[in-house]
Amino acid sequence: MTSRASILPAEAREAFRAGLVEPTSGWSRGYAQANVLSIPREHAFDLLLFAQRNPKPCPILGILEPGQTTGPLLAGGDIRTDVPKYTVYRDGEKVDEPTDITGYWQDDLVTFLIGCSFTFESALQDGGVRIAHIDQGVNVPMYRTNRPCAPAGAMAGPMVVSMRPVPASQVADAVRITSRYPAVHGAPVHVGNPEELGIADLGRPDFGDAVEIAAGQIPVFWACGVTPQAAVMQSRPPLAIGHAPGHMLITDARDSDYLVP
Amino acid sequence: MTSRASILPAEAREAFRAGLVEPTSGWSRGYAQANVLSIPREHAFDLLLFAQRNPKPCPILGILEPGQTTGPLLAGGDIRTDVPKYTVYRDGEKVDEPTDITGYWQDDLVTFLIGCSFTFESALQDGGVRIAHIDQGVNVPMYRTNRPCAPAGAMAGPMVVSMRPVPASQVADAVRITSRYPAVHGAPVHVGNPEELGIADLGRPDFGDAVEIAAGQIPVFWACGVTPQAAVMQSRPPLAIGHAPGHMLITDARDSDYLVP
Numbered sequence: 001m002t003s004r005a006s007i008l009p010a011e012a013r014e015a016f017r018a019g020l021v022e023p024t025s026g027w028s029r030g031y032a033q034a035n036v037l038s039i040p041r042e043h044a045f046d047l048l049l050f051a052q053r054n055p056k057p058c059p060i061l062g063i064l065e066p067g068q069t070t071g072p073l074l075a076g077g078d079i080r081t082d083v084p085k086y087t088v089y090r091d092g093e094k095v096d097e098p099t100d101i102t103g104y105w106q107d108d109l110v111t112f113l114i115g116c117s118f119t120f121e122s123a124l125q126d127g128g129v130r131i132a133h134i135d136q137g138v139n140v141p142m143y144r145t146n147r148p149c150a151p152a153g154a155m156a157g158p159m160v161v162s163m164r165p166v167p168a169s170q171v172a173d174a175v176r177i178t179s180r181y182p183a184v185h186g187a188p189v190h191v192g193n194p195e196e197l198g199i200a201d202l203g204r205p206d207f208g209d210a211v212e213i214a215a216g217q218i219p220v221f222w223a224c225g226v227t228p229q230a231a232v233m234q235s236r237p238p239l240a241i242g243h244a245p246g247h248m249l250i251t252d253a254r255d256s257d258y259l260v261p
Numbered sequence: 262m263t264s265r266a267s268i269l270p271a272e273a274r275e276a277f278r279a280g281l282v283e284p285t286s287g288w289s290r291g292y293a294q295a296n297v298l299s300i301p302r303e304h305a306f307d308l309l310l311f312a313q314r315n316p317k318p319c320p321i322l323g324i325l326e327p328g329q330t331t332g333p334l335l336a337g338g339d340i341r342t343d344v345p346k347y348t349v350y351r352d353g354e355k356v357d358e359p360t361d362i363t364g365y366w367q368d369d370l371v372t373f374l375i376g377c378s379f380t381f382e383s384a385l386q387d388g389g390v391r392i393a394h395i396d397q398g399v400n401v402p403m404y405r406t407n408r409p410c411a412p413a414g415a416m417a418g419p420m421v422v423s424m425r426p427v428p429a430s431q432v433a434d435a436v437r438i439t440s441r442y443p444a445v446h447g448a449p450v451h452v453g454n455p456e457e458l459g460i461a462d463l464g465r466p467d468f469g470d471a472v473e474i475a476a477g478q479i480p481v482f483w484a485c486g487v488t489p490q491a492a493v494m495q496s497r498p499p500l501a502i503g504h505a506p507g508h509m510l511i512t513d514a515r516d517s518d519y520l521v522p
Binding site: 041044045048049052053060063065066110152153 | 302305
C-alpha cells in the first residue's frame with residue numbers, strides 16, 4: 001500500500017470496505033473527510049432544521065435521501081461499508097460498533113454528511129500553524145460548552161467545540177485561514193478563555209484526548225461536528241448510525257472546494 | 262397613515278392583519294421582506310433539502326416549526342393574518358386568494374420564510390444603480406430558465422430568475438453590491454445573454470411584468486424566490502399556502518443583517 005496521505009479517496013473507501021479498520025487522520029491529503037449520521041426520515045426534518053439553524057457546528061456537505069447508499073461525494077461507494085468503523089444507537093444508547101452496517105440498514109434512513117475541521121488543518125499547517133494534537137500523536141480534544149444551540153423540534157443540546165492551542169503571535173493567522181472555510185466550521189467561535197465557555201479543565205476533554213499547551217500558547221476553539229450527534233442522541237430516535245470517532249468518511253470533494261475568497 | 266417607507270414592520274403587519282390589501286414594494290424601507298410558503302410537515306423535509314441544495318434561489322431566512330404561527334422574524338405577529346394576501350393550493354392547483362388563512366390552517370403546517378431580492382434593491386439604489394421596474398411602476402419581471410435545480414425527493418423544477426436591466430457601465434457595481442447579500446440571492450447567476458438561459462423573449466415574462474430596456478442596458482439575472490414555489494407545486498402536496506405575488510411578509514430583520522463584508 002502506498003503512503004496513506006497519497007491514497008485516492010475511492011481506493012481508501014475500497015480498503016475500508018474490504019475490512020481495514022483504522023482512524024482516517026492523515027489519509028488522502030487534500031480531500032475532505034466527513035462526519036456521518038444516518039437517521040430515519042421521520043427524524044430527518046428536525047435534524048436538517050437543526051443544521052440550518054446552527055450552521056457553524058453543523059455544516060452540511062451533502063445528504064443521501066431515504067434509502068440511498070451512495071452519492072456524488074462517494075462515487076461508486078457504499079455508505080454501509082466504506083467507513084472504517086461505525087457506532088449504532090438504539091433509542092439514544094450505543095449498542096454496537098460494527099465495521100459494516102448492512103445488517104442494520106433500513107430503507108427509510110437519511111444520511112447526513114457533515115463537515116469536519118480536519119479539512120482546514122492542512123491549510124493551517126501550510127500557513128505555518130502547527131497542530132498540537134497531530135504533533136503529539138493524539139485525537140483532537142473536544143468539549144461540551146455552556147452555549148446552547150438553537151433547538152429544532154426534538155433536537156437540542158449544547159455546542160461542542162474542538163480546541164487547538166496556537167502561539168499568541170499566530171492566533172490572527174489561525175482566524176484568517178480558517179475563516180476561509182465556512183463550510184467546515186470556519187472561524188473560531190472563541191479565543192482564549194475556556195471558563196467563559198463553561199470549560200473548567202482543558203486537561204479533561206469530553207471527547208478525544210487532552211493535549212499539552214506550551215507556554216505562550218492560547219487555546220482557540222472551533223465549532224465541532226460532534227454537536228449534531230449529541231443533539232440527535234438527546235432526541236432518542238429508534239435508530240441512529242454514525243461513524244466511530246476519528247473514523248470518518250473520506251469523500252471525493254477536495255478541501256479546496258470549500259475555500260472561499 | 263405615515264409614509265409607507267417609514268412604517269415599522271410591526272405596524273405594517275398590524276395594518277395587513279386589520280384588512281389592508283396592497284403590494285409591499287416600498288414599505289418599511291431598510292427591513293427585509295420574505296417569501297412565505299407553508300406546507301405539511303410530511304413534505305417539509307423535501308423542501309428544506311431542496312433549499313439546502315439550491316441556496317441561491319432558496320435562501321432560508323427562518324422556519325416556523327409545525328403549527329407555529331409566530332417567531333422572531335415577526336415578533337408579536339401571526340403568519341395566518343399578517344401577509345396582505347395569500348395564495349392557497351390544493352394538490353398543486355390554486356383554489357383561493359384569501360387575505361387571511363385562519364380557516365385553512367392545520368397544526369402540521371411548517372412555514373418557510375425565504376429571502377427576497379427586494380432586500381438588495383435599496384442597496385443598489387444607494388449605489389447609484391436605478392431599478393427599472395420601480396422607475397416604471399411595475400412588478401419585477403421573472404422568467405423560468407432551462408437550468409434545472411438539484412432535485413430533492415419529490416421537489417424538482419427549473420431555476421426561476423428575476424431580471425433588472427443595468428447600464429453597461431454599472432454591471433460591475435451591480436454584481437459587487439449584490440454579492441454582499443448572499444442570504445437574499447446574492448450575485449447574479451447570469452449577465453447579458455437571455456438565450457443561454459432559454460429565455461426567448463424578455464418582453465414576455467413568466468411572472469410579474471415586462472420592463473423597457475433602454476439602449477446600452479444589459480439584462481442582469483438573479484436567482485428568484487419563486488423557484489421553490491414552482492418546485493413545491495410540481496410535487497402536488499395536498500395543501501400549500503404562499504404569499505400572493507408582490508404581497509410579502511415584512512419582517513423585523515434589517516436588510517443590513519444580511520450584509521457580509
